[in-house]
Amino acid sequence: MEPLTRVVALGAILVTAKYFQKKFKLPPVPIRLPTIALLATLINAYLPNAIEASVNSNWKNAGIELTQSYAYLQITVWIGLDLPSKIRWWPKPAKILTDLFKLTAGAVITLIILDRAANINVVGLVTTSAVLTAVIGLAAQEALKDLFAGIMLRIECPFSEGDYLEASDTCNGWVEALTLLSTHMRDEYGGLITLPNNLVWQHKMRKLPPAGPACREIYIDLDREFPPNEATELLTKIAINCNLVLDNPPPQAIVYSYNNHAVTYELEVWQKDPSDVGYDEVRGELLGQLWYALERIGQRIPYSVQEFKKRHGPSEPEVILEQSLETKIKVISLNPLFQELDDNEISSIAELSRLIRFSKNEHIVSEDETGHTLYQIVRGTVAILKKGKDGEQQEITQLSEPAFFGEMSVFNEEPRSATVKALCECILLEIEQDDLRPTLENKPKTVEKLATIINERRSALSNMNPKTTTKKMNELLRKMRSIFL
Template identity: 25%
Template structure:
């Protein structure tokens, strides 16, 4: 390190020593120079060497400050401040040289230059304001290279360069912004990359008044639970009511992010998840409407069964049933409200029912016997689980636990039995679908139980035996 410092100081120090030696040796050659080059040549050379000596001294001082002071400070001072100090050193040396060469007193030079600076400063007041604002910003360092700043509402860019007069930013659309430092110092800005490192973003959605607060909060939190970016900071999202308007109740889903760079994609994922969960719950964002009634309306009934048959019809397992059977099956299903953190089923326990997720998010895990349980997949609105136990009576093959407050419907063997008795051929179709589904899951997740022995035919026989259905006729 000392060797590097010496190398950087060698050139200005050598230059200064050469000039000092030349000035020292000049008197011995004065008479010869005057005879050779003319009267006054030695005096002109002396003044030139004197001026060069002062400039070489300024050069050495600037380099010494850079090597011995600025670079050894932790943290390093802003480059703008060090450049200003260097400029002051050069200006001071220049004033001394001008005063000596013109034989004017330094006070007179300062007075004359002061008037000129005043006139020039008035003409360049905006530029000087940006210059000193840049100095203040570099000293206080409210932002750094790479930070995301919001200059005006809706105008956000990443800092790529901080100059003497301006700060340059680049938006996510690739558009460059040049902002005067005076504007940043006087009007203010928002820094999304402060020392805390995390900040909260939000999206809003308006729901109808017939959606209860508990249900709306459950749906919104379930949507946020499916977006990894909303949980990366470790802080949990929340949902709050912000307004009661003509169209409905305006909700805000708030979540934490680590960087502004992921804001656009995170907002897209969160809003897409909200629409997906609302769609599966049979809801949609509220819109302006005008209702005209000629008679008194009955109080609305909040019922989920009306869309349970729709969810069943969309599934490959129950999509074979007609509308009558779907409505009967939905009417017989039992509603289950599961708080967050509670297990719906546990691996290895007996079971003979299937669950349909109407609202909420659940985690599926498998106990491997040694070590922690393995997470398999996430269940959201519209998904179902437990179909193998429903059709065969086998113990549960995995543990399903509610990540958020969830609403489920349970369909038992007794609910499905009348449907299979009326249409025995459905058992074959269900065995074929269930066999294909087990094969797919076994290939994706090795810990999943293997397909039933005997394949589709063996599973069909087990379903018939479990439900007491007659076998095939010869």
């Protein structure tokens, strides 16, 4: 084929491929090497005779032919392998197989061209020189190990691109590519890790799916006086309400061991992110919420120290959050539910109520669950969430101090109508149904005043007509009388 004809043919292929790549968003067309081949062919075709005579024609022709052949090889791989897989004619072959094909084809092309164009018998030169063969064998020993290990990894397929591999404490990440000699991974911080295939083949690896679910065990020490059934129930509840923990498989808490200063519990949770960063996030979230949950019930995290206590009878739980009666009276006085109560009645409720804390992202109440407590925000902001038609929770509104919620569960014993989640560390005043009994018992007028206030609030929020408002009022009053009178 004439040089000019080769240039025209190769150029036409490149232009056509580039056009279709832009139009149909095809894989990148190899441009660099074919362009070099075009320039080399053009320069050789119009090289002055004086210069051409001074250059060894065998080596020059071999170099140009090699460049052209490698360019045709790249285009052939693009047309025969990359393009069909992109348009889904057949699955994309593994990168290591593509590299092996290009390496083999390139080696064969090189041997043929050097033998024909440069009159060099490469095979005979290598096979007749024992020293050269030994040097090449020793130099390529590790590379050959990596090459054959890569082939075995592709045949066995213990992992694929996208899987998460745990190779060691400091070498973990998602598999990006398996090449002829190495395996490329991307760690949690975006860094690229390159491991020789022989190392990957010989060492034990732990494979996790790219997007979970991955099981994690968290070990937690709790006070020996905390009943195990209550402890495991508390740990499970915290895990269920954590957004980073999957609902299925469900979390599970068990007693792991007894120690000198504490009881160790194992909390088993499942998460989407299998990386160490994902584990640190879910562990930190759970431990943070556990601290607040323990404080609310008068428990604490034990320490490995010896404590000597003089005890007379059962020990009382330690109160961590200061329960100021003055503060509680002030908070209750701001609540419109109790605006018709006198000072003595408010003080009575305040003595029985309690200040409690919730951590960020912790669920205070959950939709459709039963409960007999109402909450008033002392500090912080909460989000009101309701399930949509798709089952996903959607934020309806946000509340801040001195807003309150949960009154219908106390006065009408209705299930929670929404989920309430703390958006930051929140301090709430918790008032249980039993805390109101001493104030409301044998006081029908006070009960009727409360029913009126609650019904007016519900009517304003629901836009009820007068007839419905009266009906709901009678039902609520009847229910409150059965509870408190």
